[in-house]
Amino acid sequence: ENGSAAAIPIDPRFDIAYVTPVTIGTPPQTLYLDFDTGSSDLWVFSSHTPESQVRGQRIYSPEKSSTAKLLAGHTWSILYGDGSGSLGNVYTDNFTVGGVTVTSQAVQTAQQVSYSFTSQSEIHGLVGLGFSTLNTVFPNGQLTFFDNAKSTLDSPVFTADLKWKKEGTYDFGFIDETKYTGEITYLPVQTDPGYWTFTSSGYAVGDGAFHPASIVGIADTGTSLTYLPAEVVTSYWGQVDGAVDSDYYGGYVFPCSSKLPSFTFGVGPANITIPASYINYAQITEGSPVCFGGLQSSSWLGVNIWGDVALKAAFVVFNGANPPTIGWAKK
Numbered sequence: 492e493n494g495s496a497a498a499i500p501i502d503p504r505f506d507i508a509y510v511t512p513v514t515i516g517t518p519p520q521t522l523y524l525d526f527d528t529g530s531s532d533l534w535v536f537s538s539h540t541p542e543s544q545v546r547g548q549r550i551y552s553p554e555k556s557s558t559a560k561l562l563a564g565h566t567w568s569i570l571y572g573d574g575s576g577s578l579g580n581v582y583t584d585n586f587t588v589g590g591v592t593v594t595s596q597a598v599q600t601a602q603q604v605s606y607s608f609t610s611q612s613e614i615h616g617l618v619g620l621g622f623s624t625l626n627t628v629f630p631n632g633q634l635t636f637f638d639n640a641k642s643t644l645d646s647p648v649f650t651a652d653l654k655w656k657k658e659g660t661y662d663f664g665f666i667d668e669t670k671y672t673g674e675i676t677y678l679p680v681q682t683d684p685g686y687w688t689f690t691s692s693g694y695a696v697g698d699g700a701f702h703p704a705s706i707v708g709i710a711d712t713g714t715s716l717t718y719l720p721a722e723v724v725t726s727y728w729g730q731v732d733g734a735v736d737s738d739y740y741g742g743y744v745f746p747c748s749s750k751l752p753s754f755t756f757g758v759g760p761a762n763i764t765i766p767a768s769y770i771n772y773a774q775i776t777e778g779s780p781v782c783f784g785g786l787q788s789s790s791w792l793g794v795n796i797w798g799d800v801a802l803k804a805a806f807v808v809f810n811g812a813n814p815p816t817i818g819w820a821k822k
């Protein structure tokens with residue numbers, strides 16, 4: 492059967508991340524998890540997480556679930572691009588998202604979480620939607636919820652309809668034609684090492700000329716901003732008076748009063764335009780006249796990342812068929 496679940500921004504002021512309600516175990520325990528196409532571990536705050544590291548998060552207690560089974564001898568440990576991380580042990584249990592149930596999903600219970608997770612009370616864990624090759628469980632890697640659910644879905648796909656400062660949806664097993672306009676353009680996906688990696692065909696700043704280019708990057712719902720090659724972001728921010736790439740603030744900042752151009756990126760013969768408002772990401776601090784850009788340089792990252800700032804401008808199809816492809820449509 493297919494399913495649909497909400498993608499809820501965790502902060503009404505700016506879209507740092509989106510969480511989705513899930514239920515785990517018997518009787519069902521509800522947690523709000525960050526669905527992340529940039530990783531492949533499903534892990535949760537749990538009764539195994541030290542109380543000193545839990546600050547308001549809901550937790551999963553396997554000892555309260557009649558269907559929970561310890562995956563003996565298995566551990567996990569993950570490190571994310573922003574330096575955050577977590578580690579622990581593994582259970583299997585019933586896992587349901589938007590009506591789609593997997594009966595023996597590997598649920599990784601945290602025994603340690605880094606401070607940035609402790610401090611983010613709205614995120615109760617992550618659901619990795621990358622390729623299962625990225626899963627960190629040792630000695631046997633585990634399958635993602637999507638890989639486990641695929642065979643029960645009408646079609647082996649999930650779609651992301653993230654929205655600017657509003658609730659969006661993740662759909663599983665079907666493509667909702669009412670959520671996009673025009674055609675979906677499908678591109679090949681490079682599955683090594685395990686991200687949804689695709690090649691964009693170029694970019695344009697505002698109403699300027701389109702610059703054909705091959706920009707290899709990952710579609711990552713777990714990354715807040717969008718990180719592109721230096722020459723791309725330099726040409727974008729060069730159009731904004733007072734914009735500077737600040738070591739102090741760790742990226743491009745600009746006067747909040749600036750009028751920003753939109754940013755268009757190519758997807759095959761088609762393109763997606765990110766409205767200027769999405770690129771005016773947030774004031775540095777509440778009330779500051781200095782704003783932080785949603786488009787940043789990837790030069791220190793080693794990979795280009797199409798994060799939420801770009802994804803919420805489109806309807807995105809993550810097609811898990813063989814071979815996998817990624818589809819982009821305007822909305």
Ligand SMILES: CC[C@H](C)[C@H](NC(=O)C[C@H](O)[C@H](CC1CCCCC1)NC(=O)CCNC(=O)[C@H](Cc1ccccc1)NC(=O)N1CCC(N)CC1)C(=O)NCc1cnc(C)nc1N
Nearest residue numbers: 507508527529530570571572573575611625711713714715
């Ligand atoms: C199996 C590992 C797995 C594949 C891992 N995948 C990733 O890191 C990508 C993945 O999508 C993760 C998923 C995040 C992790 C933190 C919690 C929310 C989800 N994305 C990132 O790390 C991208 C950078 N981080 C972000 O974009 C975080 C996301 C966040 C959201 C809410 C609260 C806290 C953090 N945003 C911020 O830090 N923000 C604060 C600053 C503000 N200006 C923007 C928003 C990886 O590549 N790790 C290898 C790795 C390790 N070490 C490093 C240094 N780099 C690495 N890439």
